[in-house]
Amino acid sequence: MTDTTQVASAASSKDPTVGLKAVRSLRVLVERLENLQVRNAREQGWTWEQIAQLLGVTRQAVHKKYASGRGPLRRKD
Amino acid sequence: MFERFTTEARQVVVDAQHEARRMHHGFIGTEHLLLSLLGQQTPSSAVFARYGLTKDDVAHAVLGYLRNGDLDAEALTALGIDLDAVRTTVEATFGAGALDRPPGQREVSGHIPFTPRAKKVLELSLREALALKSKSIADGHIALGLLREGEGLAMKVIHDRGIDAADLRRDLTAALAA
Numbered sequence: 001m002t003d004t005t006q007v008a009s010a011a012s013s014k015d016p017t018v019g020l021k022a023v024r025s026l027r028v029l030v031e032r033l034e035n036l037q038v039r040n041a042r043e044q045g046w047t048w049e050q051i052a053q054l055l056g057v058t059r060q061a062v063h064k065k066y067a068s069g070r071g072p073l074r075r076k077d
Numbered sequence: 078m079f080e081r082f083t084t085e086a087r088q089v090v091v092d093a094q095h096e097a098r099r100m101h102h103g104f105i106g107t108e109h110l111l112l113s114l115l116g117q118q119t120p121s122s123a124v125f126a127r128y129g130l131t132k133d134d135v136a137h138a139v140l141g142y143l144r145n146g147d148l149d150a151e152a153l154t155a156l157g158i159d160l161d162a163v164r165t166t167v168e169a170t171f172g173a174g175a176l177d178r179p180p181g182q183r184e185v186s187g188h189i190p191f192t193p194r195a196k197k198v199l200e201l202s203l204r205e206a207l208a209l210k211s212k213s214i215a216d217g218h219i220a221l222g223l224l225r226e227g228e229g230l231a232m233k234v235i236h237d238r239g240i241d242a243a244d245l246r247r248d249l250t251a252a253l254a255a
Contacts, residue, residue, distance in 0.1 A: 021152035028147040029163065029176075036171050 038066050081203065085216045089113045090199070097189050100140070100174065106192045107229035108139045114220050120252035121217035127248070128240050138234045140174055148177070194229045198222040209253060217253040221246060 034055070041051045048067070052059040079087065092113035097105045115125050115132040150160040167176045191199070202222035206214045223231055224246050235242060 018152070018155050021149055022155045024147060025149040025152040026156065026158070029153065029158075029160075032148075032176055033167070036167065036175060040171070 035066075038062065042066075081206070081212070081214050083213050083215045085117055085119050086202070086214050086219055089117060089216045089219055092116055093195075094189050096136075100136075103189060104192050104195075105189055106195050107198055107223060107226070107231035108135070108234065110195055110198060110219065110223060111135060111231035111234065112139070114216055114223070117216055119216050120255060121215070121220050121249055124245070124248045124252050125220070128245060129238065130235070130240070135234050138237070139230055140177065142230060142233065143177060192229075194226060198226045198229075201225045209250065211253070215253060217249050220249050221253075224249070 038051055038055075048063045049059045052062040055062060079090070082090070089110065090113075093105050093109040096109040096112040096116075097103075100109075102109070111130075112132055112135055115122055115130060115135060148160065153160045164176050168174070198219065199222065202214050202218040205221040205225060206212075206218040209218070211218065223229075224235075224242050226232070227242075232242070235245070
């Protein structure tokens with residue numbers, strides 16, 4: 001995975017398959033990281049407003065995404 | 078149906094819930110039943126051990142199956158991102174498997190439901206006990222139920238290790254008769 005030759009050849013590839021797969025994986029990675037970070041922030045008592053501000057989105061957006069109904073990110077008692 | 082379960086068999090069910098919780102899974106699947114079976118100190122778990130199935134190995138294999146999904150390490154390498162390095166960093170902060178948990182299964186609290194397949198395994202354990210003319214359902218019968226059901230992540234682990242399910246069934250049955 002740290003094979004630099006492989007990295008170089010893949011990065012220079014014009015094959016859309018390579019580029020699109022990379023984008024997709026990156027998006028999944030971002031989503032998972034965001035999930036972990038938002039959860040952590042909520043557990044530390046952060047408000048949706050504070051989280052949204054740092055994520056660069058509206059409070060409503062982050063709330064809708066992570067606090068819907070009996071969602072997994074509801075704060076523990 | 079649980080009233081016919083032996084103490085050990087009940088423990089398997091209870092521990093399966095713990096395994097699921099420990100892995101932050103919001104369900105109890107066949108893989109958690111298998112892990113739980115391996116954690117018991119019974120003739121059946123001894124049979125599993127003889128086939129080289131240990132709790133650590135199976136847990137590792139299960140996490141391996143679940144981890145990939147849409148996170149393609151090779152594709153990320155094309156961008157110069159080392160997924161393993163990211164994983165190591167994230168796990169240092171958020172615990173093992175943190176990056177590989179499907180979103181929506183973060184917080185696991187309260188009652189964890191059985192998957193339909195795991196439920197089927199428990200039902201089949203009753204049938205296995207009846208077939209062997211046993212009045213009670215032991216952990217070995219759950220193991221046989223697992224094999225009888227024949228699919229799911231637990232069976233994938235067993236198959237991927239090249240274990241012959243028929244041989245395993247025979248030895249588990251023998252251990253129950255002993």
